[in-house]
Amino acid sequence: MKNALVLGASGGMGFAIVMELIKRGIKVTAFARSNSKLEKLFAAYPEVTIYSGDVFNKRDLEEAVKHKNIIFHAINLPYPEWESKLVPLTENIIRAAKFAKAKLAVVDNIYAYGKSESLVVETQVKQPHTKKGKLRLQVEKCIKNSGVSYVITHFPDFYGPHAENTQLNYTLRSVVQNRRAQFIGNPAIAREHLFTLDGAKALVELSLRDDAYGQNWNIPASHPISGNELITQIRELTEFKKKVSIVTTNLLRFLGIYDRQMREFVEMQYLNEQPVILSGEKYTKWIGPLPKTPYKEGLKITIEAYKNQFYSEM
Numbered sequence: 001m002k003n004a005l006v007l008g009a010s011g012g013m014g015f016a017i018v019m020e021l022i023k024r025g026i027k028v029t030a031f032a033r034s035n036s037k038l039e040k041l042f043a044a045y046p047e048v049t050i051y052s053g054d055v056f057n058k059r060d061l062e063e064a065v066k067h068k069n070i071i072f073h074a075i076n077l078p079y080p081e082w083e084s085k086l087v088p089l090t091e092n093i094i095r096a097a098k099f100a101k102a103k104l105a106v107v108d109n110i111y112a113y114g115k116s117e118s119l120v121v122e123t124q125v126k127q128p129h130t131k132k133g134k135l136r137l138q139v140e141k142c143i144k145n146s147g148v149s150y151v152i153t154h155f156p157d158f159y160g161p162h163a164e165n166t167q168l169n170y171t172l173r174s175v176v177q178n179r180r181a182q183f184i185g186n187p188a189i190a191r192e193h194l195f196t197l198d199g200a201k202a203l204v205e206l207s208l209r210d211d212a213y214g215q216n217w218n219i220p221a222s223h224p225i226s227g228n229e230l231i232t233q234i235r236e237l238t239e240f241k242k243k244v245s246i247v248t249t250n251l252l253r254f255l256g257i258y259d260r261q262m263r264e265f266v267e268m269q270y271l272n273e274q275p276v277i278l279s280g281e282k283y284t285k286w287i288g289p290l291p292k293t294p295y296k297e298g299l300k301i302t303i304e305a306y307k308n309q310f311y312s313e314m
Helices: 012-023 035-042 058-065 079-100 131-144 167-176 196-207 227-238 249-256 260-272 281-286 295-313
Strands: 003-007 027-032 048-052 070-073 103-108 150-154 157-159 181-184 193-195 215-218 244-247
Touching: 003 012, 012 027, 012 035, 012 157, 012 196, 027 035, 035 048, 058 079, 070 079, 070 196, 079 103, 079 131, 079 260, 103 131, 103 196, 131 150, 131 260, 150 196, 157 167, 157 196, 157 295, 167 181, 167 227, 167 295, 181 227, 193 196, 193 295, 196 295, 215 281, 227 295, 249 260
Parallel strands: 003 027, 003 070, 027 048, 070 103, 103 150, 150 215, 157 193, 181 244
Antiparallel strands: none
């Protein structure tokens, strides 16, 4: 039986990966900085070993990775930390994988592809035009040149339980709390939002196939959907009556005067005007049908997770 380590297990994608590994009967260690978050998420699962540590601490990583066959890298650093920490983070994880002689399964986004007017396939030349896209491409090259056996999966924006730093979850949190909500981007434009549990299922499936390694894989969402359609479905699920205001790029620039995180969002707003849509043809051909939870079902699960979270905090 394989033994897996999930880095960033308290985040949305990390949580989903842990749950998918549990379903498949794989021993899993959930690693994150906050022990209290890990306990809250996984204390009810005896098959999960909780390990709280610092991914930038060599000893913490080496201790956590002992006897592991696969490392899932699902750490999502805040945007303001990317420039100084993204490459050192990757180098630490590579060293840990070499130390344990483990394979590496990486959660990546679409930023390195840059702008695209057609369905994006894995063979497309990456020409990032943003600072964050160039950093993601640098990290990808670092992994590919490391000698570690890897799977790199490219995902669109996430939504789902515990996916706190995503644009759609930003809207859902306010809706569940019955506060005036905001939607980031042009609500008339259709783009992809990937349900984390679908992404985890696809990534874990790839990680268990030897022939999937040494490759990039695109994992698209169920289908592109407009913000207006999402807001309609959210209202139907929650009976939310308050206004959902639109956060434009200009508003983000203004908010960025006072909030660095908001300022960092600005350069990625091209995705809300000219979305990058992924092709899943390679996965379908090699592996089989992609996991595709309908948006309404994924939204319902995410909303219920928020309700349970807010209830437990009362």
